[in-house]
Amino acid sequence: MIEVECPNCHAKLNVPQQYAGQTGKCKGCGAAVTVPAAAAPPGPPDWALADEPAPPPPPMPPAAQPAAYPPYPPAYQARPSSAGGMDALIPTKNPNALIAYYLGVFSLIPCLGLILAIPALILGLKGLKFANEHPETKGKAHAWVGIIMGGLFTLIWGGLLIMFLVSAIAHQ
Numbered sequence: 001m002i003e004v005e006c007p008n009c010h011a012k013l014n015v016p017q018q019y020a021g022q023t024g025k026c027k028g029c030g031a032a033v034t035v036p037a038a039a040a041p042p043g044p045p046d047w048a049l050a051d052e053p054a055p056p057p058p059p060m061p062p063a064a065q066p067a068a069y070p071p072y073p074p075a076y077q078a079r080p081s082s083a084g085g086m087d088a089l090i091p092t093k094n095p096n097a098l099i100a101y102y103l104g105v106f107s108l109i110p111c112l113g114l115i116l117a118i119p120a121l122i123l124g125l126k127g128l129k130f131a132n133e134h135p136e137t138k139g140k141a142h143a144w145v146g147i148i149m150g151g152l153f154t155l156i157w158g159g160l161l162i163m164f165l166v167s168a169i170a171h172q
């Protein structure tokens with residue numbers, strides 16, 4: 001078999017040896033494809049037997065070249081990765097979980113953090129409840145980030161605020 005790449009749609013075609021040097025039609029798009037006259041050499045030359053002390057690196061085997069192109073036409077390949085991937089990553093149908101996630105992340109900011117951490121915790125719990133009732137919305141991970149970050153930073157910033165107030169009163 002000879003491996004030929006279609007110049008039009010870049011589909012890889014396996015052409016029987018007997019068609020070497022001839023022109024045929026691509027199975028995918030029907031474009032004219034010329035089959036090379038000779039098949040690729042079976043492997044790199046045997047450098048161990050040569051007398052030269054420093055042989056140059058063997059050239060890239062031609063079989064590796066078609067790998068640079070996607071095995072399927074790009075329009076076909078892009079469909080499943082964008083449709084399934086984005087929905088799983090961003091719970092657009094569960095806004096509470098999404099907002100809780102961002103509030104949770106931004107509750108890292110000192111001072112402002114306490115204002116953001118409390119709603120992050122509340123919206124995270126709402127988002128988790130919503131995700132449990134509507135499993136197709138996929139917001140659980142985002143809701144948990146909101147709950148954990150919100151709860152953690154409510155304690156940290158709240159605790160620091162109380163410590164600051166206590167020390168301010170004690171020093172009066």
Ligand SMILES: [Zn+2]
Binds near residue numbers: 006010
């Ligand atoms: Zn083609």
